[in-house]
Amino acid sequence: MSKIEKPVNWAKRALEFIAGLSAVEKYSNWPAIMAESMANLKRLSGASSVLVVKQDDELTVRVLLGDSTYPSFVDPSVVRPYAGIREPLFLQSPFSEIDSGLKILIKECKSAAVLPVDEEAIRGVVLMCWGDSIDFSSDLKEFVTAALIRIRETCRLASLFFSMDELTVRFNTILSTVPQGIAFTDNSGNNGWVNHKAAALFHIPQGHVTPLVLSEAMRDLREKADNREEILETGNQLFKSKEKIIDNWQWIYSEPEVLVLSVSSRPTITDYSSGMLWIFDDITTNYLAEQRLKELNVELEEKTKLAEERNLAKSQFLANMSHEIRTPMNGVIGMTSLLSRTQLDPDQFDYVESIRISAEALLEIINEILDFSKIESGKLDLEEHPFVIARVIEETYDLLSTKAHEKNLDLLYIVEPEVPQEVIGDITRIRQIVVNLVGNAIKFTDHGEILTSIRVADKDGSLYTLEFSVRDSGIGIPEDKMDRLFNSFTQVDASTTRKYGGTGLGLAISAKLIERMNGRVWVDSKEGVGTTFSFTIQVQAATRIKQFKRETALKDLSGKSILIVDDNLTNLRVLSKTCEQWGMRPTTYESGRKVLEENDDMAFDIAVLDMLMPGMDGIELAKEIRKINQNLPLILFSSAGQFPEDKKAYRKLFAGMIEKPIKNNYLQKILIENLSDHVDERKPALAKNIVPQSPIPADPAQVSILVAEDNLINQKIITRTINNLGYSCDVVSNGQEVLASLERQRYDLIFMDIQMPEMDGIEATRRIRNEFKGAQPLIIAMTAAAYDDDRQSAMDAGMDDYMTKPFNFDEFSTKFTGWVG
Known part of the structure; x- marks a missing residue:
């Protein structure tokens, strides 16, 4: 190595x-x-x-x-x-x-x-x-x-x-890309930096700058602002604060063009240095949009206020218009009602009836327009009171049975057993919906039947969703015209040659009422076959339900056999199902001949026979049944409303008679009366309503009546109506005269018009209740106003009852005799 x-x-x-x-x-x-x-x-x-x-x-x-x-x-x-x-x-x-x-x-x-x-x-x-x-x-x-x-x-x-x-490259790229101006300055006074956006804003070179240059540039920018004093004050507060943090500090400029900066500041502190980071964001577009939005909101508030004022004015106008229209309508209907009770030849009576029918048709149109206007203006409030659900249909049928009878239509109804008997809601508005639908069904049906049914669509505790259906056998609705049904002022047939009249408001009003009751409405129809209108509403079941005496029904009806004869198959089905709910055993036939052919002994507990049937009517069938069974109770029901004059001799064949449309309450009552073992507890099957005893004596000579009415026509109508009832009255034209009359003598009953000159009926009633401490008169309000608030105002003032103009003789007579005699 x-x-x-x-x-x-x-x-x-x-x-x-x-x-x-x-x-x-x-x-x-x-x-x-x-x-x-x-x-x-x-x-x-x-x-x-x-x-x-x-x-x-x-x-x-x-x-x-x-x-x-x-x-x-x-x-x-x-x-x-x-x-x-x-x-x-x-x-x-x-x-x-x-x-x-x-x-x-x-x-x-x-x-x-x-x-x-x-x-x-x-x-x-x-x-x-x-x-x-x-x-x-x-x-x-x-x-x-x-x-x-x-x-x-x-x-x-x-x-x-x-x-x-x-x-550094990334940082510089980001800073040169962001739309905000960014500036940094340290507290040592040695280092400062701005990106290109901030440099353009301050008019200095981008990149590193001395803090002195940057500070002077920011000061010049502040001085040019429109809100420089506000900026100075906020800046002083910022530098005195401990955190030294601010966001959305607006610097606003109008020259040389509109510019709004949102300024934010944050301290930047490390172990070796400290400074401030400034961000300048151009929010001019958003600022102008917000300013415009504020202006629009102000305009909207002004227009909303104006709309509310106009709505109120419209509501007041409609109320006044209603009063002004109903006042002469009261004269027309009242006078025709009085005239019809005088000696008239047939032609004259026909003329009077024509006037009455026309006036009532006009009144119906006025009512629809008024209802629609109340809904549109938000003035319609729903009431909450307990009522028996079957009353809705029964009272509707009472109202429309005459029209149905004129066309030989059968009015039928069925309430499913799951439906609570008594619910809480606005019976008046629910009945208004049903009246509209049933009225339309009668109008567009020439033969057959109208069936109204109620069933439970949904249930959540005591909250029920009830489904109403009104089915007719009428002309039906073309499929391409369905979309017009619930629009205001529109009709399926809008031609000048249309056969059926009307305002086109009925269904629109009904739809809005249903919507207010958290429901919906729909229709199924086939042209030439018939139409079914259905709707749902939400109601609460009444907690204190006045039910039928089920124990009695079970004891007296349960297990009893009942013969039902009617040529209408739907009516047979309805009556059979109703009797089954009561525990009875129904046997149904479509004709009397078949009953006689199949029953030699007529071994039934009770029989219900239709009056008008082809081949053999109910009376003829009753005569044949009596030959077989002398003791079988027979019930006759008829759409004619009364026993035929030429066959009154056979009235004794029947234990009772029920008028169509049949009411379940009456049917059950008459069945119990004829099948109950407690004969001493029976009541008349067709008992009249008993008028409560009045505090006013019945003797006309002992009754003093005062009429307060400023309209001369209405004075005549009310005076003559009271005279026709066998009483006399005094007449005054305003509230002051009422008070003066009471100073002179005592009155038992005052018919008080609401709107009168000098002193209206409301003020006069308050004065009477406060100033006359002796025997107080009964006061019945009379007004052409039709809002619920008007009725409540009358009651709050101390009135005892309320009558809406126009009214006819029968309506006035009913109200009058309810208090007198």
């Missing part, structure tokens, strides 16, 4: 190598630095060659700083064994310790040193080769180790430089 001829101071050479790398100021050209340092290492070590083998990635390993005799790329396995090794390896030929790939690079070298480099960004090995065999003394090894340590430090510094450079 050869030796180096002169003693070498390896420690001095190590310091020289370290000093050479320490002189590097910038690491941007790392390959040049490595080339220079490796050349220096070669010189100081006496090596014949120094190679840098660098791993670029998992698949690429390059040979750097070698001549053309060395390959440019080698297999990655060449450097893989040295990963994680921190100390250099000193090798002598024949190099059995190293990989074959590395042997290729060493070539004919006799001695070699492998310096592993395993830093974060730079990995590989440095190969030092000597052509002769050398003695790796401890000093030489220390030199190589010191060189490796410095090489690694240089690699780390280079990696750090590259990372900082990458961050």
Whole structure:
């Protein structure tokens, strides 16, 4: 082994190598630095060659700083064994310790040193080769180790430089891309920086600036703002605050063009420095949009207020219009009602009836328009009172049965047993919906039947969703006209030659009422076959339900056989199902002939017979049944409303008679009366309503009546109506005259108009209740106003009852006799 001829101071050479790398100021050209340092290492070590083998990635390993005799790329396995090794390896030929790939690079070298480099960004090995065999003394090894340590430090510094450079590029790219202006200044007064947006805003160069320049630029920008005083005040508060944080600090400019800046500030504090970061965001577009939105909101509030005022004015106008229209309508209907009770020849009576019918039709139109206007203006309030659900249909049928009878239509209804008998809701509005649907069904049906049914669609505790259906056998609705049904002021047939009249408001009003009751409405129809209107509403079941006496029904009806004869199949089905609910055993027939053919002994507990049937009517069938069974109770029901005059001799055949449409309450009552074992507890099947005893005596001579009405026509109507009832009255025209009359004498009953000149009926009633402490008169309000608030105002003032104009003789008579006699 050869030796180096002169003693070498390896420690001095190590310091020289370290000093050479320490002189590097910038690491941007790392390959040049490595080339220079490796050349220096070669010189100081006496090596014949120094190679840098660098791993670029998992698949690429390059040979750097070698001549053309060395390959440019080698297999990655060449450097893989040295990963994680921190100390250099000193090798002598024949190099059995190293990989074959590395042997290729060493070539004919006799001695070699492998310096592993395993830093974060730079990995590989440095190969030092000597052509002769050398003695790796401890000093030489220390030199190589010191060189490796410095090489690694240089690699780390280079990696750090590259990372900082990458961050700087990214940071500058971000700052130059963001739409906000960004500025930084430190508290030392030595460093400041702005991006291009802030530089354009401040009119200074971008990049590094002195804090003094930046401060002056920001001050100039503040001074130009329209709200400079506000900015100054807020700025003082900001710098006095502990946090020194602010967001959305608006700087507003109108010159040279509108500009609004949203300024934010944050302190930036590290272990070595502190400063302030400023962000200037151009929010001009959003600011102008917000200002416009505020202006629109102000306009909207003004228009909403104006709309409410107009709505109120419209509501008041409609109320006044209603009063003004109803007042003369009261004259027309009242006078025709009085005239119809005088001696008239047939032609005259026909004329009077024509006037009455026309007036009532006009009143119906007025009511629909008024209802619609109340709904549209939000003035319609729903009431909440308990009522028997079957009353809705029964009262509807009572109202419309005459029209149905004129067309020989059967009115049928069924309430499913799951439906609560008594519910809480607005019976008036629910009945209004049903009246509209049933009225339309009668209008558009020439023969057949109308069936109204109620069932439970959904139930949540005591909250029921009830489904009403009104099915007719009428003309049906064309499919292409369905979309018009619930629109206001529209009709299926809007032509000038249409057969059926109306305002087109009924269904629209019904739909809105149903919506107010948390329901929906729909229709199924087939042209020429019939139509079914269905709707749902939500109601609460009444907690205190006044039910039928089920115990009596079970005891008196349960298990009893009942014969039902009717040529209408639907009516048969309805009556049969109703009787089954009561525990009875129904047997149904469509004709009397078939009953007689199949029943020799007529062994039934009771029979219900229809009056009008083809082939053999109910009376003829009753005569035949009596021949077979003398004791079978027979019930006759008829749409004619009364027993035929020419057959009154046969009235004794029947234990009772029920008028169509049949009411379940009456039917059950008459069945119980005829089947109950408690004969002494029976009541008349068709008992009249009993008027409660009145505090006013019945003797006309003892009753004093005062009428307060300013309209001359209405004065005549009311006076003559009272006279026709056998009473007399005094008349005054305003509230002051009422008070004056009460000063002179006592009155038992006052009919008080609401709207009168000088003093209205409300004020007059209050004065009467407060000032006349003796025997108080009964006061009945009379008004053409139709709002619920008007009725409530009358009641609150102390009135005892309420009448809505126009009213006819029968309506007035009913109200009058309810209080008198």
